[in-house]
Amino acid sequence: MDDCKKVVIVGAGPGDPELITLKGKKAIENADVIIYAGSLVNKELLKYNKKNARIYNSATMDLEEIVKIMVENVKKGLNVVRLHTGDPSIYGAIKEQIDELKKHGIDVEIIPGVTSLFAAAASLKVELTLPDVSQTVIITRPEGRTPMPEKEKLRDLAKHNATMAIYLGVSMIDKVCRELIEGGYKEDTPVAVVYHASWEDEKIIVGTLKDIAEKVKKEGIKKTALIIVGEVLNPRHYAYSKLYDKEFEHEYRKKK
Incomplete structure (x- = not known):
């Protein structure tokens, strides 16, 4: 060619x-x-x-x-x-x-380019993978006019309780929250909705699976927003990374 x-x-x-x-x-x-x-x-x-x-x-x-x-x-x-x-x-x-x-x-x-997930995480000042909280990020979308493959519906993915980034779902946020709770997330799981991440008119709405839908509807957000779900948004506890632990040895640093 x-x-x-x-x-x-x-x-x-x-x-x-x-x-x-x-x-x-x-x-x-x-x-x-x-x-x-x-x-x-x-x-x-x-x-x-x-x-x-x-x-x-x-x-x-x-x-x-x-x-x-x-x-x-x-x-x-x-x-x-x-x-x-x-x-x-x-x-x-x-x-x-x-x-x-x-x-x-x-x-x-x-x-390649920077996806809105990473712009949203930067705006939220969060780490999507925290030790003892979540080491997995699931990128997905709800079922709409495009059907989801078997075993990839939100309620199936929710059982992992991992950090989840949901694209193309804010217009059906009631359905999204309901399926996530049915799948295994607790109602008080932290959620952030970031509209127009990194744009001048960016808007951040935070809440839980129980109340985020009402908050989003009150703001009139119906598109171009990302939903991030998981304890990493507001962790009750987490472990510091071993990478910089003075007791942790690797090829570039010996234990002090």
Whole structure:
């Protein structure tokens, strides 16, 4: 496959235009054509472009239209960037784009980005994995128009009582909380809902599985928000990491 015949898929990050990678910023700067997820990507990122690129908003387009624009412009020898929100590997719908491009002999390069989960954790000033609390992070979504595979429904995942990050679920937060409690989380499990993590209009709502739904509805939040569930948000106790324990030896440090 010709190396020049490729589309660069860039993770735009969570919203703050400074939370894009240097490599992703460089790709935007050099793009002749940019197709961006207009309903989710901060338009400020488009200002990084130095070539007066043609801009397409994929929010109004279907897969066939998106692929057609990419193929036509790659075949003209132009630099094509597909700008996805967060990191494209999480709910990015990139697999189908990659497969369609392959049919035209076009490869892709993927530049990862900061997902909203990590921007939200930074805003909350929390560590998602705490010793004696949770060493596992489950990234998932509730069942909606997209069905969930067997054994991946929220009530099935809840039995682990791990830290859980729930995308695309704030519009059905009552159902989300009910299923998590039915699955095994206690009603007083801490929950944080972060709207527009890292954007200027970011909003953080904290509560428990028992009361978070009412708090979110009172704020009128219905989309572009992440739900984080777990004791790591407000731990009753946790152990300090052994990594910096003076009694803990490893190859770079001997016990004092």
